[in-house]
Amino acid sequence: MTLKEENIPPAFSHLSPDLVSEITATAIRKEIPKDTEILREGQYVKVIPIVLEGLIKVFTRHEGKELLLYYIRPNESCIMSFSASLKNEPSNIYAVTEEDTKAMLLPVDKVADWTRQFPDINTLFFQQYNLRYGELLETIHHVLFDRMDKRLYDYLQEKVKLTNKNPLKLSHRQIANELGTAREVISRVMKKLESEGKLQQLPNSIKIL
Structure with missing residues (x-):
């Protein structure tokens, strides 16, 4: 689906006509x-996404x-x-949709031309x-200096x-993967946060209090 000019996102409002x-x-x-891998390590980038709605995890x-x-984010x-x-x-990161996402895809050859023109x-x-x-x-600071209970709660x-x-x-x-630690560590810290009244562990979800 091609874009109409009125659908250009606010991020582009300063661009020339x-x-x-x-x-x-x-x-x-x-x-x-949701949960679609749109880029993986070692893959050459063909399009650059601008998120309109939804969320992509890198x-x-x-x-x-x-x-x-x-x-x-949008x-x-x-x-x-x-x-x-x-x-x-080649890419050195992975990108996966965290939610159902609407994105505007910019062909990389065109973007390269636009940066010059x-x-x-x-x-x-x-x-x-x-x-x-x-x-x-901020991520580096969390990894190096914050205790796991603060990292997890944040x-x-x-x-x-x-x-x-x-x-x-x-x-x-899933949480352990995203925070770069072991599942057993997350389970232990989750119990600690629950005992402190900061969250509640439900059968298939986690509620922040």
């Missing part, structure tokens, strides 16, 4: 079901363990995909760089905020 016309002529709007994986890097993009595409290098598009991606850099610093609160859902349908294994 000529660039907006280029985007509407070439970008594809796509609905992507993470890395090493020796069977995952570490959540950041989420792509009106945001994946700066690591942008960087890999401009350098024509329309300097204003660079502002968009510089803004994304700044946003992701801050989030990655993670669950962020999930509620991002998805507008409480209770959350999450398994201990």
Whole structure:
């Protein structure tokens, strides 16, 4: 489904009319079901997504363990995909839809042309760089300095905020994967948080109190 100019997301409101016309002529709007892998490590990037609705999780994986890097929210993009595409290098991250997602897909060959022809598009991606850099610093800080109970509770609160859902349908294994730890660690810390009255473990979900 191609885009109409009135459907251009707010993130593009500062762009020149000529660039907006280029985007509407070439970008594809796509609905992507929840839990769909849209990019994997080693894969060459063909399109750069701009999220219109929904949520995309970006993470890395090493020796069977995952570490959540950041989420792509509405009106945001994946700066690591942008960087890999401009350098024509394979991706070093995974991207999976966390919710049913509507995205605008920008062909990488067109984006490369636009960065040369329309300097204003660079502002968009510089803004994304700044946003992701801050989030990655925060992730590193959590991993290095925060106790697991704080990391876990902050993670669950962020999930509620991002998805507008409480209770959350999450398994201990899924949480462990995203936080880069073992399921047994999550189960132990979850019991501690529950005893402190911060959450309630239901049969198939977790409720933040």
